[in-house]
Amino acid sequence: MPTDLLQGNLAPLKKHATWFILFGILITLLGIVCLGMTVTLTLTSMMYFGLLLLVRGAFELLASFRSRDWGGFFFHLISASIGAVAGLVMVTRPGMAAETITLFLGALFMVEGMMLLFAGLIYRFPSWGWTLANGLITFVLGLMLWQEFPFSGLYFIGTLIAIEILMTGANYIALGLYGRRLARQLSLS
16 A cells, blocks of 8 residues: 555545544554553663564574584674673663663764754755754754763663654644545545
8 A cells, every 4th residue: 555655546545544643543542552651662662672683683693503614703703792791781681771872972963963063054045943953852862861961871772762652643633634534525526
């Protein structure tokens, strides 16, 4: 169905508009629930990614020993080891992993925010005010993450996941409402 929509065939959207709206409402409700459990979401996501890194490390370790005659053996071995250690830390210490990632994101946001502020002020290209606003918001977000550290490490990633779920729900609702409007317009014409 998604490829039909991309190719301009809106018949499935018109036909299933109510389902899109209902699905969107359910996802939005899930997002609201997730906003109430951001610490759990953060820790769970760290453990999930840690497990993925452990599995990846195991496969790469196996691949490195299967190809030990190849010149890239030690690179695979080192990469597998680093991935496995990072995965093990994320699984056994998800709070510490979340804090570390949040600290890194805070630094990244502050640097990116300053770069956007400088770019907007120096180059003054069309709509440079939006670039300044983006830079200021990004910088302040990074600063807030650092000022609230280590507490921010426990809720920030879960909050991002909850917001993404809310936005997905809102998107489905908007898509369903658009489908209904299309159906009404076609029935009137």
